[in-house]
Amino acid sequence: MRMLQTMRWFGPSDPVSLMDIRQAGCTGVVTALHQIPVGDVWPVAAIQERIQLVEAQNDRYSSLHWAVVESLPVHEAIKKGLPERAAYIETYKQSIRNLASCGIKTICYNFMPVLDWSRTNLSYEMPDGSRALRFVLQDFAVFDLCILKRPGAEADYTPALVQSAWDAFAAMSPERIQELSDIVLLGLPGSEEAFTLETFQDLLNDYQHIGDAELRTNLYHFIREVAPVAQEAGVNLCIHPDDPPRPLLGLPRVVSSEADLAQLMAACDVTANGITFCTGSLGIRPDNDLPGMIQRFGHRIHFIHLRATKRDQPDEVWNFHEADHLEGDVDMYAVVKAIVLEQQRRAKSGIGEPSIPMRPDHGHQMLDDLHKKTYPGYSAIGRLRGLAELRGLELGIVRSLAEQVTALPPLLIQQPDEL
Template identity: 65%
Template sequence: MLPTMRWFGPTDPTSLADLRQAGCVGVVTALHHLPVGAVWPVAEIQAHQQLIEADNATHSPLYWAVVESLPVHEDIKKGKPTRDELIANYQQSLRHLAACGVHTVCYNFMPVLDWSRTDLRYELPDGSRALRFVWQDFALFDLCILQRPGAAADYEPAVAAAARAQFARLTPAEARGLTDTILLGLPGAEESFQLAGFQAMLDEYKEVDAATLREHLHYFLRAVGPVAAEVGVRLCIHPDDPPFPLLGLPRVVSTEADLADLLAAYDHPANGLTFCTGSLGVRPDNDLAGMVRRFGPRIHFAHLRSTRREANPRNFYEADHLAGDVDMYAVVRALVEEELRREAAGEEVTTLPLRPDHGHQLLSDLNTNQITYPGYSAIGRLRGLAELRGLELGIRRSLAAG
């Protein structure tokens, strides 16, 4: 498997040298400075590649292996009249990326919010810090801070009552902190969402239920899939995170049935998956290793991390990469077996890029003044990548031994 890490560009405190020294060969990155919906020009793509490859003559080479993400504009998700023009822009960006030699493109179809957490500094028993999601805290935000119309119907009465009681004890600073955490925005984005006007963004989805959002996703796939196939791009959708509806917004990339449905919408290898064990693993009904075996030929990218569900199954935190509820051994073994199948079949692309996802804050990253995007500090991801590479090596040796 191809070891990679995400890099947010020249302002990222985790440098390309850090990635190289952590054992990466590929870089997962994007043109974060360009507005969503714009065409990615060839010149901009090449300039980013030159940044990544600047030290290749004197150091271990790095290259841009995966785009994460080429974002899908909200008007496409909502099915607005502007969607065809925006899809045409997306198609052109795919052509430009392929022309520059970048052939794996990750994206998601989550309305409004990307991944959501309620705590960005949850302290673990060893003193390191992790990301956490607490259903009651999210209910508190929804019911008492945002005061979304109709929100009460989305929460169990006991959870809603407890959230309101908790809100009565909350300080203004705590309320602001929770709001800022939930409205963090896209990884790599310059700004988070603001509470003022956020409800209006949700209102844009009033007529979009799960069936409608799924229809809009399939429309998008049937339009961009043939272009991706023509130019040799492997599209890989990222699952919903968390994998259940939030804020009255539907989510349609959460279960095995969802994945099967979207792969069938444009049934071609160009239409594939980012297999995120952390997102899918939050749901106990997702059989992760079995899903790798069943969807293996359509998996183009792997995010490997583990989450631990709590007493309320909608509560979870980011566990160590080899701990939590994800059977990482079974998942990595299934991924290695898929690579071996590709090699035996003589397929052109046999190697899966993997990246360790959402590392803990630990060691000197706990005390640094550098601001990293939550989950993307250097040392926690280095530890995760080292563990995953060791696990893969052990699996390959055991399979070779028979």
């Protein structure tokens, strides 16, 4: 049993077309209704329209289907635990039911306050001339301290980093200052909306009295409300980890480590309360044992993002770039082998979907895509390269495991439970 190969598609305005995704060899599409305001119900008619769009070019040779929703956004009122969250949770439940009625059974979401993933450079040049996404804590501190001028920001950085940030800011051109500000304030993928400095600070102010404990409480309240509805509807919810996995701008992050995931899984112990296993986000932290986490959380992993990040220093967590998919700090061989074994376990037990949806997450801007405007991290050729490498790696592991079994003495082959 192999992973279900997918790519993310941001809808009709995405410069990467459905035909591009089909030609890459994918059968699954990961998409969302970005045009619907956060907090509104996703109507059945709009869901069906997107399904028809995805399936419009299917024929007897190959076909695509809408495999995963990424994402069904969680309203900020839910994250902040405001009184009106009850109404937004009810609309979220209805969207789950509507998606289920249309045959969509995997929903990715995140619980990061205000910002989704954050980077400080969207075109970091690699040695081969391709371009990658990068995060540098000093650059982020420049934005926080010197551009946004967030009250109390100095307390979140060491004195040495505060000084180096101000020194770097003094040497920046106005163009670089604007570029850094635009990158940090970039809207979510698939959205043309970006924040302004004024509105952004207002959003941060709303979290002044929400710390780690409060955000966890609000997350667990949310999942206890919606996961039973998803379970009844036959839908799997899967939370995306924090990216990067550290507090930013005074905002707490509570889905960054194995301990965080264990607490969340225990908060509502049903299969529908699951994980989007993103090796890039989780792999930034050297204390996250990715293959071990797959073994321990395997039955709750409903969606997989495969990418590798590279830290500047082995134990330095906060300066990193997106590496090639089989390089960087993620042991992709061990990760994919753990996934293959989990899928084989599911196939043997008959419990769980044995073919887990996977997409090659992010990708370098390279070759002809260097001359195109695409969503950061979502150009076609870089993801195609990543998918090809991951496809070959998985095939090699599957074949190797099969050969190991056939090479065993007959007595052992007849008694697999004793292996």
